[in-house]
Amino acid sequence: MTxxxxxxxxVIAPNFKKRHSGxxxxxxxxxxxxxxxxxxxxxxxDLPADVPNVDPKQLITMSRAGPSGVRVWHxxxxxxxxxxxxxxxxxxxxLKLLFTSAAQRRHTGFTRWLLRRMDKVIATSAKSASYLxxxxxxxxxxxxxxxxxxxxxRAALRAELxxxxxxxLVGCFGRIRPxxxxxxxxxxxxxxxxxxxxARALMMGRAVGEHETFLQDLKDEVEAAGLSDRILxxxxxxxxxxxxxxxxxxxxxxxxxxxxxxxxxxxxxxxxAPSVSTRVGAFEELIVPGETGTLCEIEDLDKITxxxxxxxxxxxxxxxxxxxxxxxxxxxxxxEGEAAAIIAEYRKLLI
Numbered sequence: 001m002t003x004x005x006x007x008x009x010x011v012i013a014p015n016f017k018k019r020h021s022g023x024x025x026x027x028x029x030x031x032x033x034x035x036x037x038x039x040x041x042x043x044x045x046d047l048p049a050d051v052p053n054v055d056p057k058q059l060i061t062m063s064r065a066g067p068s069g070v071r072v073w074h075x076x077x078x079x080x081x082x083x084x085x086x087x088x089x090x091x092x093x094x095l096k097l098l099f100t101s102a103a104q105r106r107h108t109g110f111t112r113w114l115l116r117r118m119d120k121v122i123a124t125s126a127k128s129a130s131y132l133x134x135x136x137x138x139x140x141x142x143x144x145x146x147x148x149x150x151x152x153x154r155a156a157l158r159a160e161l162x163x164x165x166x167x168x169l170v171g172c173f174g175r176i177r178p179x180x181x182x183x184x185x186x187x188x189x190x191x192x193x194x195x196x197x198x199a200r201a202l203m204m205g206r207a208v209g210e211h212e213t214f215l216q217d218l219k220d221e222v223e224a225a226g227l228s229d230r231i232l233x234x235x236x237x238x239x240x241x242x243x244x245x246x247x248x249x250x251x252x253x254x255x256x257x258x259x260x261x262x263x264x265x266x267x268x269x270x271x272x273a274p275s276v277s278t279r280v281g282a283f284e285e286l287i288v289p290g291e292t293g294t295l296c297e298i299e300d301l302d303k304i305t306x307x308x309x310x311x312x313x314x315x316x317x318x319x320x321x322x323x324x325x326x327x328x329x330x331x332x333x334x335x336e337g338e339a340a341a342i343i344a345e346y347r348k349l350l351i
Contacts, residue, residue, distance in 0.1 A: 004041050004054050006062040011346050013074040014083065015044035016056065022102075022260065023076045027051065029144065033339040038346060039067070059087060065094040068350045074098045074342075081114040096349040100124065100139075102260040104281060106131050120349060122342070124261045125282035137345060140282060141263055142338035143270045145330055150272035150322070151247045158248050161241075163232070167198040168312050171249040171273070173242075173264055176207040176215050181255030181278065186218045188253070188305040190225045195309050201231040204245060242267075249273040250318065251311050256280045257298055265293065266333055269325035274318070276307045286333070292325040 006012075011034075015027045027042055031051050034040050041052040043059055065071060073084040073095045087093040099115060101107075102124040107115065115121060115134050123129035123136040151157050155165045163169065170192070172185040182203060189201040207215035215233070222231045237245065246252070252268030252275040259281030266286055268275050275293035277283040278300070287293045294307040311318055 004052060006041070006054060006058060006066075008067060009039050009041050009071065010066045010068055010350055011038060011040040011072040011074060012059070013040060013042050013076075014056065014080045015042050015047065016077065016079055016083070018045045022263070025263075026076065026100075026141070029335060030339050030342070033336060034343055037339075038343050040346075059083075059093075060091065062093070064092055070094045070096055070350060072096050072098055072346050072349050074100070074346075075118075076100045078111055078114060081118065085114070085117060096120070098122065098345065098349065101128055101132060101136065103128060103131060104258065104260060120345060122345065125285050127282060127285070128261070139338060139341045139345075140285065140333065141261055141266070142333045142335035143263070143266045143329055144335045145270055148243050148246060148267050148270035148329075150326060154248055154250075157244060161244060161248055163202065163248055164200045164230075167200045167230075168196075168250040168315075168318075169200045169202060169248060170251045170253060170308060170312070171202045171204065171245065171268070172253045172255065173204045173245065175211075176203070176205045176218075177211045178214060179256065179258050180205075181257050182214070182218060184255040184299070184301050184304055185253050186221055186231065187301055188255070188308055189231050190222065190227060191305050192308045192312065193227050193230050194225075196312050199230065199308075199312055202234060202245070202249075203232070204234040204236065206236040243271070246271040246273065250322075251276065251308065252293075253304070253308060254278065254283060255296075255304055256283075259283070262286075266329055269293070270329040270333075272322040272326045274311065274321040274325045276304060276311065278304070288324070288328060292321060292328045 035052050041054050043054050043056045047053045075081045084097045088095045096119045098120045099118045100122040121134050121136040123138050129136045129138050158165045176182050193199045246268050252273045254265045254277040262281035265275035265277050278296050278298050289295050296303040
């Protein structure tokens with residue numbers, strides 16, 4: 001952990017959860033960029049060396065204020081809001097409290113109480129903002145377009161990754177559980193493979209605990225359909241290998257039943273893979289139907305299946321959607337844009 005003098009820090013973005021999560025991913029993506037423009041650090045048990053970070057224990061003894069006379073405390077979880085309130089009102093730290101909400105549901109009474117005590121709230125989508133009882137600024141997540149970008153030779157990349165080099169590859173990545181709609185993906189791809197001999201599929205992600213049986217049932221379903229050589233399963237890969245797997249795809253499917261924001265369709269589109277997605281999370285705000293993908297109602301297996309089959313059946317249209325997907329992300333969802341918008345909110349609070 002790099003030594004950081006908290007007296008020089010204007011913004012603290014804590015990350016108290018040790019296990020990797022969507023919030024952790026956000027901190028990992030944003031802080032290295034933001035640190036080039038503002039004095040910011042996380043406070044986490046453990047983060048990669050390129051992310052500015054201090055031991056959370058240092059927060060107790062840090063100076064009351066930063067160089068601006070106040071600090072911004074940017075929480076993304078309830079426990080971090082509680083910690084910010086404790087530091088401010090029990091330990092006398094001069095903090096402006098900021099919270100980012102990605103929830104797609106009405107908050108609990110306790111969370112609403114915490115939110116009313118924040119100086120500023122950011123929502124990651126207009127849909128998230130609609131569930132809040134307080135005013136919020138909408139700042140959508142962005143993608144590192146240098147890391148997630150199309151490759152010239154997908155077949156060569158697939159060979160390197162041990163994936164089928166022929167046909168059209170459809171992906172579905174992330175934690176494997178019913179909430180993510182993995183069963184809908186498998187059922188849709190069984191029919192898509194039966195309808196199109198060029199169709200291939202890759203489900204990538206980890207199932208833990210009770211969801212291991214769910215994953216095994218999906219594998220058994222594929223085997224019973226005689227498609228184990230075309231519908232593949234892969235455990236989650238190291239974070240540095242994730243972009244390469246998105247780059248290997250022709251089409252992405254996000255069949256979730258529930259989602260907070262949902263970054264994977266953006267990452268896929270940045271790599272030139274249009275997305276067939278359900279109307280959950282922020283997907284309706286990310287995808288342009290007919291241009292960068294399609295939108296389906298939750299649980300609508302028939303439409304998910306039909307959209308996949310249609311996308312794979314017209315290669316010229318699929319190629320046009322691929323180009324449009326990349327352009328759409330570059331224009332509207334660059335990570336640098338998200339970082340800059342959040343920094344603008346920091347600066348307002350530091351005045």
